[in-house]
Amino acid sequence: MRYNVLACDYDGTLARHGRVGDETVTWLERLSRAGVKLLLVTGRELDDLLAVFPRPGLFDLIVAENGALLYDPAQHTCDPLCAPPPPELAERLRAEGVTPLGVGQVMIATREPYDHQVLQAIHELGLELQVIYNKGAVMVLPSGVNKASGLAAGLDRLELSRHGVVAVGDAENDHTFLTAAECGAAVANALPALKNACDLRLAGEAGAGVSELAGMMLSGELDGVDVPRHHVLAGFGEGGEEVRLPPYGVGVMVAGPSGSGKSTVVTALLERLIGDDYQCVVVDPEGDYAEYPHAAVLGDHDRVPGVEEVLHVLAQPAESVVVNLIGLQLRDRPAYFAELLPRLTGLRARLGHPHWLVVDEAHHLMPAELRDVPLQSAADVGALAMITVHPDAVSPGAARLVTHAIAVGKDLERTLGGFAQACGR
Known part of the structure; x- marks a missing residue:
């Protein structure tokens, strides 16, 4: 088997409307039994994810907050991978009435059109932060922190190589980690820009697409998919x-x-x-x-x-x-x-x-x-x-x-x- 790691985005990829289907769970279990390591790579805050997803133990590691946190479901340990923005930023956005406003262990999150206020606040406070978009969601993180950096931290923890990874996603914030993987796949409901940039377009949407990909991994079909960029x-x-x-x-x-x-x-x-x-x-x-x-x-x-x-x-x-x-x-x-x-x-x-x-x-x-x-x-x-x-x-x-x-x-x-x-x- 060429690929020994599957890295999945959550919303719009593994899950539809926040929920993961039983068939998709079954395919993930088959992969795990076959020795494939499973990583969940999500923009959600960890507590928010655990509130809607009852099976975190399916995954060997979870990268949360768009690359800022590394969670080990077996050990129940959570490690920040970078320092959070200064508290003044969240305080200012809250005072300006930005809502919703999520403040995680590292990430600050809201939704469009508040990205304009976020960018102005970052500029006026003199901060070096980046804004990442995800189908209307707006995430604020330290520069260089993204799903690719979080995936790299998870692989380092497991002593695995990115050249054994197939990653699957659907949105703007998935570009980096699909590119970092040996093979980047997009589900059928993915944004056109992601489909155009990926190595493999799946026929199924969301969880059905992930199940399709899992089947390709187990059958060996994915091994034969050429990835010319490598x-x-x-x-x-x-x-x-x-x-x-x-x-x-x-x-x-x-x-x-x-x-x-x-x-x-x-x-x-x-x-x-x-x-x-x-x-x-x-x-x-x-x-x-x-x-x-x-x-x-x-x-x-x-x-x-x-x-x-x-x-x-x-x-x-x-x-x-x-x-x-x-x-x-x-x-x-x-x-x-x-x-x-x-x-x-x-x-x-x-x-x-x-x-x-x-x-x-x-x-x-x-x-x-x-x-x-x-x-x-x-x-x-x-x-x-x-x-x-x-x-x-x-x-x-x-x-x-x-x-x-x-x-x-x-x-x-x-x-x-x-x-x-x-x-x-």
């Missing part, structure tokens, strides 16, 4: 056009003779992936990435990193890792990799990351005499890149995972011929 630049074609790869489900073989620039190609790809918060694991038999600055390098000439050590670091989704095997005898490296690989797939099944596995010297770690590898597809590790001088010397089981080939060096025809031989194509 495609990563791999290089340029003969005509100078960009060549981009999906960040999920691809198997890339980078092949060419020694000194041809394979490491340059892979390093550029890694920098783009890690720069966009994808977690990468580089298995490095020869120490070629020992000085790589954008990942934790484990192991050296004198020490082989333990598998548990690697997994411990990877538990943090923001930390990419280079597994340096230069200290391990050549004959022992395939066995080490054979032990590491199923542990990586297990970690991904549990946490949704890492996102990319990069195997340098793939013909050493997965040699031709190894007929098969314990992967059904590259998606089992998120995405896979294999670098080799000899594509025809790579395990047939690994070669069958290849969806894209990048040939580097002068004799491209010969290199691609070796790739074709390895893949039986």
